[in-house]
Amino acid sequence: MRVLTAALAVTALLSVGCTSSSTSSAKAFHEPRTPHRTQVTLGELKIRGLRLIASRPGSTDPAGYLVMTIVNGGTRPDHFLRALVSGNGYVAPAGVTTAEPRRAVQIGSRQPSGISPALPITGLPLPLKAGAVANVSLFFADAGHTSVEVPVDHFSLAVPTPS
DSSP: EEEHHHHHHHHHHHHHHHHHHHHHHHHHOOOOTTBBBBBEEEEEEEEEEEEHHHETTTOOOOOEEEEEEOOOOOOOEEEEEEETTTTTEOOOOOSSSETTTEEEEEEEETTTTTTSSOOOEEEOOOOOOOOOOOEEEEETTEEEEEEEEEEOOEEEEOOOOOO
């Protein structure tokens, strides 16, 4: 009886250990949403670090900024066309934003030496408020579109904006 009880205890401990390690690797693989960043997959595209940034306090235009990294895991280029924020807000890149195969394109950065400016959001009746959540619909030429809830982050003086 003691041997059976000991064997059951060891089996239970091993099961807990296996569950913990598989859970942590599953989290890393699925790229979970965090309070300040959202990840989404659309076909061969992975959109990482998707976030909205509130405008400077006291500013009304633009209503906020869109920041994201597009990773194209496919074999054909795809083009980011536009985004809609909460139905009325509109985001359009100034030129063609192409995600080349097996490459990443960063749009906006929170670093002072940002790679590219964050995309301004226009058309909302009120500026985005930090701490809120907004629905963002992303549109691509080949991958199509997707919608996701995205948290609004606080404005930071480090967010590069178009000049």
